[in-house]
Amino acid sequence: MPELAAPLVEWYGRNARDLPWRREGFGAWGTLVSEFMLQQTPVARVIPHLEAWLDRWPTPGALAAEAPAEAVRQWANLGYPRRALWLHRAATEIRDRHGDVVPRDVDALLALTGIGDYTARAVAVFAYGDHHPVVDTNTRRVLARAVAGRGQPGPPSRRDLVDMAAVLPDDVEAAAVVNAAAMELGATVCTARSPRCEACPLADVCRWRAEGYPDTGDTRRRQAKYEGSDRQARGAVMRMLRDAAPSAVPLETIIADWPDRRQRDRAIDSLVVDGLVEASDGLLHLPRGRTGPDSTIPLS
Numbered sequence: 001m002p003e004l005a006a007p008l009v010e011w012y013g014r015n016a017r018d019l020p021w022r023r024e025g026f027g028a029w030g031t032l033v034s035e036f037m038l039q040q041t042p043v044a045r046v047i048p049h050l051e052a053w054l055d056r057w058p059t060p061g062a063l064a065a066e067a068p069a070e071a072v073r074q075w076a077n078l079g080y081p082r083r084a085l086w087l088h089r090a091a092t093e094i095r096d097r098h099g100d101v102v103p104r105d106v107d108a109l110l111a112l113t114g115i116g117d118y119t120a121r122a123v124a125v126f127a128y129g130d131h132h133p134v135v136d137t138n139t140r141r142v143l144a145r146a147v148a149g150r151g152q153p154g155p156p157s158r159r160d161l162v163d164m165a166a167v168l169p170d171d172v173e174a175a176a177v178v179n180a181a182a183m184e185l186g187a188t189v190c191t192a193r194s195p196r197c198e199a200c201p202l203a204d205v206c207r208w209r210a211e212g213y214p215d216t217g218d219t220r221r222r223q224a225k226y227e228g229s230d231r232q233a234r235g236a237v238m239r240m241l242r243d244a245a246p247s248a249v250p251l252e253t254i255i256a257d258w259p260d261r262r263q264r265d266r267a268i269d270s271l272v273v274d275g276l277v278e279a280s281d282g283l284l285h286l287p288r289g290r291t292g293p294d295s296t297i298p299l300s
């Protein structure tokens with residue numbers, strides 16, 4: 001698979017989007033925050049939130065010094081607000097365990113709350129310039145098509161890292177570019193629904209294209225419809241509490257006009273379990289927590 005590296009590097013040099021986290025001197029903390037925000041959220045929505053976040057909390061310690069509720073409020077409408085809690089916890093761990101410096105070692109990164117294989121390697125590669133395979137959903141799709149001849153990737157597995165490692169050149173800087181290029185190609189050209197094969201730098205070596213674009217099935221997990229879902233109810237609860245913060249809100253007034261009372265109650269219960277909401281004396285509020293070295297917040 002080394003034949004993939006050269007065309008990816010050349011294409012990326014001409015087509016890479018100008019994104020904040022790709023700019024010189026962006027830093028490991030900014031990279032970490034951006035990776036948390038980019039999970040399941042489009043780039044265009046992330047950029048203004050990222051800039052506001054880093055203006056307010058330029059270091060992990062600055063975030064850790066505030067209550068978890070502030071992280072949830074600042075997260076606003078990015079979705080999946082548990083990521084805000086995880087990022088707050090990770091910031092606290094970085095402050096307390098690593099002297100307020102985002103660690104470079106992949107195992108140390110993996111030991112932080114909310115960080116998995118992709119995020120740990122993304123920080124090590126893009127912030128610190130180390131040599132690792134970085135695999136996100138877009139990368140997996142590029143590899144599935146170009147290398148395996150499948151229209152869509154299978155479920156994520158450890159094999160993904162092995163496959164990407166086989167593509168990377170030995171040179172550290174070139175390997176970082178190849179990692180970024182594969183992600184960028186999947187995000188902008190080799191897309192899930194409407195791939196633009198005529199613009200793809202791997203068209204001549206793509207196995208899926210060479211075999212006539214066979215229908216190899218699609219095992220991707222489908223996200224449930226948002227309208228009328230528990231996710232929508234949870235979002236409505238969180239909006240009320242963010243708007244009211246730091247004040248608490250009487251339980252009976254929380255989305256009191258929600259059409260499905262059981263769904264409303266289920267949403268509130270699940271938010272309490274997730275640590276996103278705290279309940280006391282008939283009142284609900286965002287998590288206040290403690291911010292000292294031994295502070296903890298409940299996480300699912």
